Amino acid sequence: MNDSPLNPQQKKLRIAIIGGGVCGLVCAVTLMKVGVDVQLYEASAKFGEVGAGVGLGPNAIRVLEQLGLLDEVVAKSDQAKPETRPFHIASGYGDNELIYDYPVKPEDVGLGIHRVAFLDAISQFVDLSKTHFNKRCVSLNHSKNKSEIMIQFSDGTSATADVVLGADGVRSVVRTYVTEGAEGYTTPGRFVRTSYTNTLAYRGLVPDSKVVELGMKTVMNKTPICWVGLDKHIITFPIKGATLINVVAFVTDRSKPPSLDPLPQPWVTQHSTETLLTTFSDFGADPLTLLGCIESPSAWAIHSTHPLLDSYASGRVALMGDAAHAMLPHLGAGAGQGLEDAFVLVKLLSHSETTSANVESVLQAYSMVRRPRGNFVLEASARNGDIYEMRGQSGGTMEGMRKDLPGIWDFWYHDLEEDYNKAIQWLQEKQVFA
Template sequence: MSRQMQIAILGGGICGQALAYALSTKGMSVRVFEQAASSQEIGAGIGLGANACLALERLGLLDSVVSKSDEGRLTLRSFEFVTGDTHELIYDYPTSETDFGLGMHRAALLDAITSILPPGVLTFNKRCISIVRDQDNIILGFADGTNYAADVLLGCDGIKSATREFLLSGSAKPVNTNYVAYRGLVPSQRLLDHGLLTADLSRPRMYCGQDKHLITFPVKGGSMTNIVAFAKRANVVPLERAVSSARNNWVETVELSTVQRDYEGWGTKVQAILQSIENPTKWTLHALDPPLSSFVSGRIALVGDAAHAMLPHLGAGAGQGLEDALLLTQLLTRPDVFVENVEFVLRAYDAIRVPRANAVLEGSARAGDIYEGRGPSGPTVNGIRQDLEGIWDPVWHGYDLEEAYQRAANMFLESIRSSPHDRT
């Protein structure tokens, strides 16, 4: 009889904890190692589309997440696009009954998972400094001098992934995309006091302009408004050489005047939105470019941003990580999966998830071009409108989670049948 498989997860963020919860509730032996001293997510809003909500449901997490969300229920995800200067309507994204989603704080999403994680699964203050593979185990070495031996390592450790550094010997580092994002979370009443209307704040809205776009969407039941203002830097640093050497400076507090200079000449509503932000933060946006051709090596797999960190222009990064977590859970908890054949499982995961996640990664970059008038139909209102049509459909509805699992399962079974080392 094969012994129980020991699964280690590096990274206790949203994807790491979601994966750990789903695996542990199905009887798997799993440990999560997080380098921070406690569960923490940047206090920004996050939007989860229909695909992400379906993945949460199948991971067994949706009820807990919905209970911690701003509305306490799933809502339709509609979006309105207007010009940044005159605020002319460009496009009102059509919705259907399947376009449900959630808007919430990142911290609340993480807490929804942490609060129901079984005791003993998650350990803090565990910074991984070495990963060693031998014939039988993957040995994780931590800064506190301890080690942990696992059969499978799942790297959920984000864009700055130590797991990816080990797998690829540092050859695939996140690069500066030449985008910055200014973020603020403000009371909606303050925006009303600055002259905006209730209709301006009741649903997600994007203000579009040349090389910039600004998003507002309601959180906390509409009492707060999340603001993200993007600005594209025109080849400030050649992309291939734009690897940040000061990673701790990816996020910094800036003066409001810095943000306002970037949006000089934009319309009155944009100026009022910016004026409402106290202590704005500037995020230098990074991504994996070019995308990875594989997320797996042996019994080690990358998950979420560690595998496919992307620009946020489709709001799809978290959803892709949850899709990763779901497929891994479905495969690893099969009764015919053992230590001896688990590499076949990870190869199947790789074959399914690489094309899907990388397509969304590339689509996210294209979406930014469209919002800012660099799409194939040009910068006019009609051109942007044409390019916006159906832009979220491939993310929300273009991927069948169950069909993806069936394809992966068939790949796994075929690998077993053709393997000379098949278990008996």
């Protein structure tokens, strides 16, 4: 982080963060740590009311380490430390022939953690006097001279800030301001640039002991596995000291293009085991045995940011995490991208030359370096889903998939310091910074 003390102008910079999820909470805590005036507004009554398992890749681990938060996150996970996790990609059909064993380097360490545990780890550092629960933002507006942003909440209250960071997830309300301005808030409850991907993700947990008892041939408790199929695939990975197998079964309807509108809520619905077994009935014995153990699968209608955003910032408002780039989860990359956003934003906002007078340019610099990266990973995630569902560029044969799978996680090797330096250089060229 920036080592120089905050200047008096910075101390006056009032930042409001909307959304205390993975990205908003990390951003808030890190800004609070360096003394920036941050108020955090969260719609729920507490952090982490909902969620499931999240895999954090090497890029996310590096961010947490640099922000000084990794030890706490590891302590709340089921792992003693971040570890390499080989990944087996096998056919979902017949005897589940191995297609590709993803090679991992020793430095490619990751961590699996439940979202609630992650938030628990980070929230111990939050200043509760600056945290406001049950505050659902419904709209933003700016003052006449655009020097302040007014935030309206669903309970009729409001707040003002010099800068607003939207970390309010896939159903972002702040996104409307960035894409359409204050005039966009005409219809309450409308989410812009959020579309249904036509992908349903059925989720469930299965005890590993049950898998063994039922005589499954595949060893489930060692590594993550992907069973591929036509327009569907299953991802499994061991959690809770490998006593439980986390199962996510994806089904994509490719008969129609993604709609430009979100589905009516709820986006998470309960289903029967039979639905799951019927959907995957042409898969081999092991996948079916596993799916048969999920008693009450929940199905998540996966939404993503579509069309992609032209900018992650407008005026004094910027977006981060899923608010900026909600993506299909086929690279396990969404949270990691949000953490990268937080890293760059925190460094720029706590820079000794950032003030209320130049913060619009600072947010433009943030968008300039983060938008290509976030949008690239979003598109790569969708392409990876195509490969897993036998629709990749080189076709759905084993040979085709073996051509397309190498390097799918190359996005882990990204230099965030370079992004930050590029942003600073741009600010210097524009004579915003000396």
